[in-house]
Amino acid sequence: DSGVTQTPKHLITATGQRVTLRCSPRSGDLSVYWYQQSLDQGLQFLIHYYNGEERAKGNILERFSAQQFPDLHSELNLSSLELGDSALYFCASSVGTRDTGELFFGEGSRLTVL
């Protein structure tokens, strides 16, 4: 158990809908990262938050947004969903922002868009 909690584990929704994925980082970790994992693209970095502030953006679509709250949990909002958004969404956490390499991943939220 990595200590990172993600909910929901599974989500099935329709095109055009909006969903929110939630992540609670490990106790004491200030950084939260979101990754998308699909069969053809592998793990793609979406966004990084540190102590409530956005620190880096990757290949995140404009239809997607995220935030980190004062209690350090994070939410990833996906809107106007398309079939291609079906994927596993992982949250990961780390202690700081400059430590390198060790991310602790949750078990992921599997999103299916029909």
Add this chain to the structure above:
Amino acid sequence: QKEVEQDPGPLSVPEGAIVSLNCTYSNSAFQYFMWYRQYSRKGPELLMYTYSSGNKEDGRFTAQVDKSSKYISLFIRDSQPSDSATYLCALTGGGNKLTFGTGTQLKVEL
């Protein structure tokens, strides 16, 4: 061309075999190299971490980095069925914005 290339497999080996997993990369800015292991229906977990060229050993696992060739490897000795998982290489120039390979699926058979 992807920044990191990794053969997706699947790779099937008998128990006790030596396994070699590899990634190539194109960006010279990558300075930190990691291997993550991902079991089915789980998140990735860090297995090995290296910074410089050369070898790093941890039990049955050896990570090898050749920066001049932009080639990284993970060797697993005396492979066990419990090693069956997907192995992802991950690279970064610093910080935790990791670039992952697509992963190699490994199956170790009895």
